[in-house]
Amino acid sequence: MNRLLAILASLWVTTAFAQYPDKPIRLIVPFPPGGAAELGARIFTVPLGQALGQPIVIETKPGADGAIAADAVMKAAPDGYTLFYATNTAFNWVPATRKNPPYNPVTDFTPVSFVGYFGFFLFSHPSVPAKSVAELLAYARANPGKVNYGSGNSTAQLFGAQLAQLEKLDIVHVPYKGDGPLVIDLLAGRVHIAFSTPGTAAPQVKEGKLRALAAMFPNRSALLPEVPTAAEAGLGKMSLTPWGGVFGPKGMPKEAVDRVARELAVVLKRPEVREAFGKLAFEPKSSTPEELSAILKQQIEIWGNIAREVGIKPE
Numbered sequence: 001m002n003r004l005l006a007i008l009a010s011l012w013v014t015t016a017f018a019q020y021p022d023k024p025i026r027l028i029v030p031f032p033p034g035g036a037a038e039l040g041a042r043i044f045t046v047p048l049g050q051a052l053g054q055p056i057v058i059e060t061k062p063g064a065d066g067a068i069a070a071d072a073v074m075k076a077a078p079d080g081y082t083l084f085y086a087t088n089t090a091f092n093w094v095p096a097t098r099k100n101p102p103y104n105p106v107t108d109f110t111p112v113s114f115v116g117y118f119g120f121f122l123f124s125h126p127s128v129p130a131k132s133v134a135e136l137l138a139y140a141r142a143n144p145g146k147v148n149y150g151s152g153n154s155t156a157q158l159f160g161a162q163l164a165q166l167e168k169l170d171i172v173h174v175p176y177k178g179d180g181p182l183v184i185d186l187l188a189g190r191v192h193i194a195f196s197t198p199g200t201a202a203p204q205v206k207e208g209k210l211r212a213l214a215a216m217f218p219n220r221s222a223l224l225p226e227v228p229t230a231a232e233a234g235l236g237k238m239s240l241t242p243w244g245g246v247f248g249p250k251g252m253p254k255e256a257v258d259r260v261a262r263e264l265a266v267v268l269k270r271p272e273v274r275e276a277f278g279k280l281a282f283e284p285k286s287s288t289p290e291e292l293s294a295i296l297k298q299q300i301e302i303w304g305n306i307a308r309e310v311g312i313k314p315e
Helices: 003-018 036-052 064-074 089-099 133-142 154-167 179-188 202-206 254-267 271-278 289-308
Strands: 025-029 054-061 082-087 110-117 123-125 145-149 171-175 193-196 211-213 243-249
Touching: 025 036, 025 064, 036 054, 036 082, 036 110, 036 154, 036 254, 036 271, 054 082, 064 089, 064 110, 064 243, 082 089, 082 145, 082 289, 089 289, 110 254, 133 211, 145 154, 154 193, 154 289, 179 243, 202 211, 211 289, 243 254, 243 271, 243 289, 254 271
Parallel strands: 025 054, 025 082, 145 171, 145 193
Antiparallel strands: 082 243, 110 243, 123 193, 123 211
16 A cells, blocks of 8 residues: 555656646845846846746845845745746855855755856956056065955955965955955956956946956956956966856755756757847756766865865854
């Protein structure tokens, strides 16, 4: 009798998820509208929703370094209808900088698929007499305590701290709530240098109002192809990898996980999707759920090590 019930239950689950999804899916993004994460989510959710046969509704929940959004997903029903566009901020920075993180990225969530890598650049204001990373380093060393760097997110903050630590620089950190207000002050010269996504800053480079000294990823960006990579510019030891991936709550059904991962892999290969991501200097790259799990564990270790190396202590 128990065996029969188990078989019937298995058939019910299989049949139920053969119809997945049969209603709209919610994708929670941990940053406000207009940022690189939310803009990127728009790029892949529309075609992914079309492939799945149901729309994907983006819901932004910014704040607390992504912990507010992550907590909402963690507590959602694990039925495949609430997904999380997680980034390194919520899943690497939070564990590295809090003594008691509100969640465990590895055990409290279900990996679905990697989405890709965020592109960051090192920008500078023209008032800084440096047209290359080498000239910037020389200027900062000659003027200890007089050069500041702005950050609009945890990735930028850790990039700046790592630069100061590796190059033994005395530079001042100026935090901002986002790249938008940061770029305003960078354009005004109140901030000297900044690691930032290129959304609002790249057009200013083309107009000569800002300089881009390095692209913080392995390959040059088609967005600003003349800008050297970190390795080419002499910053090859900087090892942060800003990333994004799709997760669900713990216990999300395998059938739903596999369906989303499979369709997303196809979507991220589409030329129009890759072209749209290129305008954000974002490199799309899908994965299996198992590969995403391995990437997550690796990045947690890397970010934790770097935070300790630059002297950031958990609070």
